[in-house]
Amino acid sequence: MNSKFEGIVLENSEKIVEMWLEEIGTLRKENRTESISIDLYESTNREFVDVIFTSIKSHGSTNAVEEFSEKIINLGWPLSYITDGLQVFRRVTIDFILRQSERVDTEYISNVLSSVDEWVEPIIRILVNDYSGNWEHIVSLQRVALQELSAPLIPVIDGITIMPLVGTVDTDRAKLIMESLLQGVITHNSEVVLIDITGVPVVDTMVAHHLIQAAEAVRLIGAKCILVGIRPEIAQTIVNLGINLTDFPTKSTLKKGFLTALEITNRKVVNVKSSENDIEKLIESIQGE
Incomplete structure (x- = not known):
């Protein structure tokens, strides 16, 4: 991520987090998390956004992302929670960075977009791949179980x-x-x-x-x-x-x-x-x- 934009994000992390929490909270119905208790939902949101910021502080390390991914997969959280959360985070971060500068020409906007994408895209890729791998494993186990039960004598x-x-x-x-x-x-x-x-x-x-x-x-x-x-x-x-x-x-x-x-x-x-x-x-x- 561009060092200038990284500095803006880290210095204003609390503001960005609050903006993200407010917006993600309105999507509970859309991402099928309404059945999850408020306390668990809010604590998971905090952990989620901490993982995102940890990834930028650790300069590309994915350990925290992978641990978080494993946790929410085991808890049965929907993939839509992850995709919505990251898309909202991307949008909130881009909007915040753009508001901090008087320069809003096409080149500057393009640099902001590419820089934030460079940060967020790897996280999306890891989480989606982990979910996909988990589903494939479950489907494989179910297929074997069905085969064992499909022709009993x-x-x-x-x-x-x-x-x-x-x-x-x-x-x-x-x-x-x-x-x-x-x-x-x-x-x-x-x-x-x-x-x-x-x-x-x-x-x-x-x-x-x-x-x-x-x-x-x-x-x-x-x-x-x-x-x-x-x-x-x-x-x-x-x-x-x-x-x-x-x-x-x-x-x-x-x-x-x-x-x-x-x-x-x-x-x-x-x-x-x-x-x-x-x-x-x-x-x-x-x-x-």
């Missing part, structure tokens, strides 16, 4: 597993479904897999193609797929699109699909009460003989 009883799908099935997710399905069939020694699409909002040609591929892959390793959760609108879409699911057993509900899976594995649901009555009748007949 749940063993219910020996030989029968269920894969509930929720949300849109795109190409990347279809690949994950295929991998999870094949690995799960082998791990759980499954004979039948129920793919539940109750939570899939749209089944188009691409989604159906992915599901058919998954069912065929499961068949090749010795198991069988049943598609459950076929809602009326989904059934109508499949028919209108001419999608052939002849080799892919379908059921309207998970319950019906599970009963079919029991039949395939040579099991059935037995009414325990009826069974007890049958046993009692058998005992009575034996005793009667």
Whole structure:
């Protein structure tokens, strides 16, 4: 920063701070900080402006800026607070410097603008980059978490597993479904897999193609797929699109699909009460003989 302008700013730092605090306080609604308590808001403003002045006193050192950035990111402050604060600070500082001189020609104004920008721009860059890096990290973690939850395979009883799908099935997710399905069939020694699409909002040609591929892959390793959760609108879409699911057993509900899976594995649901009555009748007949 130009040494002359730096001197003006440092000598009048309190006045500039007061002007900045007054103006930034009117932007709480715009930068989404209304929910933050007044005490915390005011103390953070003071810390923010101190960091800005520290950067000019330390002649380019960014340590204080980086520490402040980490703090407000961890506290969840919006990026708009930072950008608004620095833009206001730039404007207030430029206006103050210009009012201190009788010279207001184009060259002088240009020198003031470039000098203040030389001071403020690096701070903006650091803070925005830190925010961006933090968001990218969070998004990356969320993506991994969603992938882990996007294709769960749940063993219910020996030989029968269920894969509930929720949300849109795109190409990347279809690949994950295929991998999870094949690995799960082998791990759980499954004979039948129920793919539940109750939570899939749209089944188009691409989604159906992915599901058919998954069912065929499961068949090749010795198991069988049943598609459950076929809602009326989904059934109508499949028919209108001419999608052939002849080799892919379908059921309207998970319950019906599970009963079919029991039949395939040579099991059935037995009414325990009826069974007890049958046993009692058998005992009575034996005793009667």
